[in-house]
Amino acid sequence: MLPWFDALFGQLTGRFLAARLHHALLLAGPAGIGKARFAVALAQMVLCRQTATSGACGSCQSCQLFAANTHPDFHMLQSEKQLGVDAVRGGIATLGATAQLGHNKVLLIKGADTMTESASNALLKTLEEPTNNTFIILLTDKLTRLLPTILSRCEKHKLGVPAVSESLAWLQEQGCEDVDEALLQAYGYAPLRVQAAVADSNALSFRAYSDGFAQLMTGDITPLALATKWQDNASQIVTWCQQQAYKAYCQRQQRQDLACFERCQQAIASLQHPGINKAVVLCGVLEQFAAA
Ligand SMILES: [Zn+2]
Structure with a gap:
């Protein structure tokens, strides 16, 4: 887990274990802070058969399928440009079916702001009348582009960029040497953007x-x-x-x-x-x- 999300992850895991986790979570924040990684860790935690306060166990059947990218009850939607109504309906349909592992189901929508209006409206119905044991996680770096009706039905978490010292320490751990605050600033203080730029030798x-x-x-x-x-x-x-x-x-x-x-x-x-x-x-x- 990315260290700057530890506290929130622990909080949401605790609520899940107490059966008090909201069925629709919206994670909003700038690009390059690791929202998707955070959301994937949340999904794994929710799907795990032996979730502990520290999160998913990492060894149960669910965690193994998850690690192999073949979990039948985890679905992800994303699009480069626009998420249309058919894609969203397809995602919702997976929530309506019985969980293949007999536990929870998770639909993750990356770039939720790219949903068309009809796609948003299709999702709205599911947010209003959630099926059992389903969780929907929406991600966006353009919060204001989401329909207010969607916003009002999700539990919102506004995520900011990590503290400079935290980002620099993490980047060092990832083997990105020679990174300083000026470089971090050049990429909007988003550590994953810096990591990608360092890795991209063409850039x-x-x-x-x-x-x-x-x-x-x-x-x-x-x-x-x-x-x-x-x-x-x-x-x-x-x-x-x-x-x-x-x-x-x-x-x-x-x-x-x-x-x-x-x-x-x-x-x-x-x-x-x-x-x-x-x-x-x-x-x-x-x-x-x-x-x-
Ligand atoms: Zn597990």
Whole structure:
């Protein structure tokens, strides 16, 4: 379990053991803090045949099936873009059937904010009249996009980013060395995003960005040369530039920092357009910083 979820996990496990766990849990919080891992651990705990105060036993038949990703009473829905009514109905149908292991059933919906209105309405009925021994766990990083009727029928848990020291300690344990607060900040203080970035050798590292940016400031590289080099990571670069401008503006309240910030904002919008010349957009941003 991710250490920052220990307390809540213990609390929910205690309520489950006392048969007082709400049948619909909504976990909301920023991307990259491990909501899905937390939800999966909750699901395993609810399905385990020998749940203890510390959570699932890890050895019963249910836990073994769960570990093998073949648990017949655990279903997960997720979609890159949109969760339609058919997918949600399919998920609900699994809750209506008798649990194959004769115990509980869990439906996990990742990105619950991507449900269409008709999908939400289909789910609503199940939330209002839950079948026996069923638990629904909804995850979202865009809480405000959920229908109020869904929100009102779930027990909501708003999860924030972990404390910096906790994230750094955890990242070290995962073998991510050389991670500091600046890097954590560059990824919105979301430790799993940092972990993914460190693991992704294709991604431009924050350190490479910092070094390149320093060269830009000393005039050792031109905005165009740097933009050409970085164009494949343009969105990430502009996001980092924007954070840097914001930080600078907060510290010294200079007009040029605000101009840089606004330039980044425009660039982020421009980069959304398919077919845009990323190097040109990025070059414009870097020129603004070089001139500031
Ligand atoms: Zn078990």
